[in-house]
Amino acid sequence: MAIAGLGTDIVQISRIERSLARSPALAERVLTATELVEFVGHAQPARFLAKRFAAKEAAAKALGTGIGRGVSWQQFQINHDEAGAPILVCSGYSQELLQQRQIHHCWLSISDEQDYACATVILEC
Incomplete structure (x- = not known):
């Protein structure tokens, strides 16, 4: 097995909170329908969205x-x-890219602490 890709991202949670206040549709642009269900019921929606944002950017x-x-x-x-x-x-074109590159596993780690959410993705073939 070999590493075929590595991505990481960090997001300031307050930035997502401000963006959500200006444009509540941000969640609908970033999250899938399944994720939106979890987002709506979450105690800290901005933190939830920031973690998903970071994970998707890292991917x-x-x-x-x-x-x-x-x-x-x-x-x-x-x-x-x-x-x-x-x-x-992954779905759509991102899934096609994984198949073309013979990626067999996507490793994902998500963390958050006070003001920041971060994520790392490792693609393994």
Whole structure:
């Protein structure tokens, strides 16, 4: 197995909070329908969105595309396993890129502390 991509991102939670206040539609642009359900019921929605934002940015960076060039926020969904660990699920063009590059596993770590949320994605082939 070899590392085929690495991406990391850090987000200031207050920046997401301000952006949400200006444009509540931000959540709909970044989150999938499944994630939106969790977002709406979350005790700290800005923190939730900041963590997803960072994870999706990190995933796009690991792919080498960034958001754009055929890759969108909606093509990444963050699920959790039975123990609560985050799982990155890709669809659309991002999934095609993974298949083309023979990526067999996407490792995702998400952290937050007071003012910041960060995420790292490692693509393994």
